[in-house]
Amino acid sequence: MADILFGKVSPSGRLPVTFYGSDSDLPDFTDYSMQNRTYKYFRKKPLYPFAHGLSYTDFTYEKLSFDGSFVSGTLKNTGSVSSGHVIPVFLKDPEDNTVNCRLAGYQRLELDPGESAFFRIRLCPEIIERFCAPSRLTALVDGINGPAIGITAEKMSDAAPET
Numbered sequence: 001m002a003d004i005l006f007g008k009v010s011p012s013g014r015l016p017v018t019f020y021g022s023d024s025d026l027p028d029f030t031d032y033s034m035q036n037r038t039y040k041y042f043r044k045k046p047l048y049p050f051a052h053g054l055s056y057t058d059f060t061y062e063k064l065s066f067d068g069s070f071v072s073g074t075l076k077n078t079g080s081v082s083s084g085h086v087i088p089v090f091l092k093d094p095e096d097n098t099v100n101c102r103l104a105g106y107q108r109l110e111l112d113p114g115e116s117a118f119f120r121i122r123l124c125p126e127i128i129e130r131f132c133a134p135s136r137l138t139a140l141v142d143g144i145n146g147p148a149i150g151i152t153a154e155k156m157s158d159a160a161p162e163t
Contacts, residue, residue: 010056010083012108019048040099051088051103057081057113066139066149069128072120073141077111084110089121090140092148093131101140102127 003009018039020026025044027036034041039050057079064073071089086108092101104123111117128134138148 007056007081010081011054012084012086014051014053014086014088015048016050018042018046018050019052021045021047040102042100051086051090053086055079055081055083055085057083059085059111061141062116064141064149066137068134068137069125070120070122071105071139071141071149072118074116074118075109075111076116077113080113082110082112084108087119087121087142089123091123091127091131092138092140093133093136094138095136096132102130104128104139 004011020042021044025036025042025046027033036042036044039046057077060076060078062074062076064071075085075087077083077085086106088106089104090101091104093099104127105121107119107121109117109119123139128137131137140148
């Protein structure tokens with residue numbers, strides 16, 4: 001932990017939960033529905049979303065593609081520090097307002113400054129099957145608000161859930 005705090009090692013993990021801005025953002029404790037709970041159903045802006053991560057360097061994505069089963073592309077460390085980076089991929093049906101998105105795959109890469117690496121992430125078939133219309137899915141790379149790539153559309157103007 002001290003190495004991270006003093007900059008000897010770059011943090012590269014992701015949050016496994018959502019941190020809400022306030023407990024008033026959550027439904028009543030006796031309400032057992034999933035509405036406004038977890039990253040899949042929460043409609044407001046969280047303090048820190050599920051899969052949020054920090055690093056002492058910067059990364060960029062290039063040549064992203066999505067074929068319905070795999071997401072691939074190139075990750076580049078554009079900063080000045082060596083670091084690991086976890087690439088989470090979420091799936092979203094832009095016409096389904098009941099679920100924000102679902103985590104469908106991830107991969108971890110370690111990159112030195114200026115280094116690039118190709119990645120190909122196989123998406124979980126069980127997650128894909130949960131959607132009513134897999135042909136219109138959009139993949140969100142690097143988190144819920146990350147770059148969006150669709151099977152049929154090159155980009156989606158607003159892939160993030162409404163706040």
